[in-house]
Amino acid sequence: KSLDTLHKHIDDIPRNIPILFFHARNDCLCYYPGLEIFYNRLVSDKKELVTLENNEHLVIMEPGNEKILQKILDWISKIYKKKDEDNYLKEEITLK
Numbered sequence: 001k002s003l004d005t006l007h008k009h010i011d012d013i014p015r016n017i018p019i020l021f022f023h024a025r026n027d028c029l030c031y032y033p034g035l036e037i038f039y040n041r042l043v044s045d046k047k048e049l050v051t052l053e054n055n056e057h058l059v060i061m062e063p064g065n066e067k068i069l070q071k072i073l074d075w076i077s078k079i080y081k082k083k084d085e086d087n088y089l090k091e092e093i094t095l096k
């Protein structure tokens with residue numbers, strides 16, 4: 001339902017706001033391909049999708065969460081260092 005709301009308002013999201021998505025490919029509660037569709041439709045100058053291969057729904061509470069938290073810190077630092085960068089790349093990381 002929340003993804004439906006995001007799709008409905010996708011054109012209202014400012015393109016200069018940095019957006020970081022984390023999503024587990026094996027998430028049984030949130031449909032991963034749905035997020036990919038949203039990510040690809042999103043017109044943003046600074047967006048990044050981190051796909052987690054060995055996690056489920058509660059990614060920050062699962063083993064390996066320190067890698068996720070470090071990625072968040074690195075991403076925030078990157079925003080401050082590279083404000084003019086066009087697009088962030090999709091990235092896949094393996095935890096566990």
